Amino acid sequence: MAEPYAEQHSEPSPAPYRERASRLTGAVVWTRTAVPGDAAPVLPDGCMDLLWTEGRLFVAGPDTRAYASGTDGPGGARRYAGVRFFPGTAPSYLGVPAHELRDRRVDLADLWDGGEVRRLTERVDAAADPAVALEAVAMGRAADAAAPDPRLRAVVAALSSGAAVAPTADEVGWSERQLHRRALVAFGYGPKMLARVLRLQRALALVRGGAAAAEVAVVAGYADQAHLAREVKELAGAPMGVLLRR
Structure with a gap:
């Protein structure tokens, strides 16, 4: 079950956005469709996210200011899915100190083995529900990692x-x-x-x-x-x- 904190994320976007509690303790799984001209701000919340959009897996580091999302892709609607980790837990799962990702969006291939990330990206791309497939990636990684303090x-x-x-x-x-x-x-x-x-x-x-x-x-x-x-x-x-x- 998600922590109460998980309900206090950033301002809802004008484009369709849904979230649910993850099977990973304290985390939230969310989906969103960004449309042209949509620059909904993601507000600082102490969290880090593992994200997917067509053909790409990447990580959103902890923000110190509002980040305008949904503006970095080509024209047309773009689907996103994400796993938002409870504050302080993502570095244990992702294997990188949070301060190295502060105010950054970084391709997962820059953090993990490139071949592995390509296989994972193809798996999520092909899934009937990319959010479920992305959650499985996060849970698999968490199972192999040391538990956060x-x-x-x-x-x-x-x-x-x-x-x-x-x-x-x-x-x-x-x-x-x-x-x-x-x-x-x-x-x-x-x-x-x-x-x-x-x-x-x-x-x-x-x-x-x-x-x-x-x-x-x-x-x-x-x-x-x-x-x-x-x-x-x-x-x-x-x-x-x-x-x-x-």
């Missing part, structure tokens, strides 16, 4: 609840320096940046639920409504009102 989930839980970095480090038994080093590998950036990203997702969830901006600022842990507005603009690339209209 469970303390990373504790870090996500603490920071998601609004805890500061120092008590979070104490809770998991690391120094602040150790936490920072491990966060770079697992999440792609330090715990302070991760906390900002998780707070943004918390604020967006509250706004979608109908809360007023002033209430959101208090509940989500911002200093005031102006602080909320600045953070949304910096991380999401647009004011809250624009995001909601999308």
Whole structure:
């Protein structure tokens, strides 16, 4: 079953988008069809994704700013499928530190054996349901990999609840320096940046639920409504009102 966090991903796109819980703990499987002119932003959420589109497998690294998706292909509709890993788990499965992929989209063949990736790409391309086939790729890789450190989930839980970095480090038994080093590998950036990203997702969830901006600022842990507005603009690339209209 997916973690509650999985429901707090980026702003829904104007093109058809569907997601479901993955059989891989904490992960989400999603599909989307991008149409010409569709530049739906993918907002920072602390996650990494394994993605497929016709003839290509690639990885989306952890974002520190909004990424405009669906604009890098040829004309006509383009299908996408993805497995969005729970924050901090993808590096164990993919075999690459998250900070090396920060704000990047990288072909899987640059990370894994090229021949293997070609075979996997052909298998997903030929599948009746590419999302199911892609999920099988992710699960097969996870089965052969060492399990992610469970303390990373504790870090996500603490920071998601609004805890500061120092008590979070104490809770998991690391120094602040150790936490920072491990966060770079697992999440792609330090715990302070991760906390900002998780707070943004918390604020967006509250706004979608109908809360007023002033209430959101208090509940989500911002200093005031102006602080909320600045953070949304910096991380999401647009004011809250624009995001909601999308």
